[in-house]
Amino acid sequence: MNRFFVIILFSFLAGLPVYAADAPLKNAGFVPSNIWYSKEPFFAGEKIRVYTIIFNGSTVDLEGNLQFLDNGIVFGTAPFSLPGGGRTRDVWVDYMAKEGNHVITARLVQVMGTDVNGGKRSVILENSEAGKSEQLVDLDTDGDGIGNREDLDKDGDEILDIQELT
Secondary structure: OHHHHHHHHHHHHHOOOOOOOOOOOOOOOOOOOOEEEOOOOOEOOOEEEEEEEEEEOOOOEEEEEEEEEEOOEEEEEEEEEEOOOOEEEEEEEEEEOOOEEEEEEEEEEEEEEEOOOOOEEEOOOOOOEOOOEEEEEEOOOOOOOOOOOOOOOOOOOOOOHHHHOO
16 A cells, blocks of 8 residues: 555656756745836836835834835835735836936835724834835847847947947
8 A cells, every 4th residue: 555655646746847956946936126127127218117015014004105216316106005914015106217327216205004993193114215226227229128238239230330330
């Protein structure tokens, strides 16, 4: 009977997918950053979506605004409401990418709490700012998905830029 069980178990396990120990499994585990984008890389002139996650582990229901900033300047605001009790919510805004170096951050502002009796009051959060995401946004003049800094043929005419200079 034990031998029969071992054969059945081995047959079952042999049918499972195998993953190499040295190859990381993508798209699983923790979110790599608390700010992420609808696509990467993205280029100057593209409209993308910028995301973050907010968490409410308190017993108070929260509502307010989440601001997204680019180099310290607000570029988008999204209202949020989030019940207490360990809930999370992703929040996003659209962003028009501009060429250059950018530090994207997010912060919660004008946060109000609602207690169990329905009373609202302003609250100060211990953790009201997200981490930062540093981005170098490049141009992609020929639309081939390769930024101009790395593209050997920026105009897409199949003649290398260095050959066009001679």
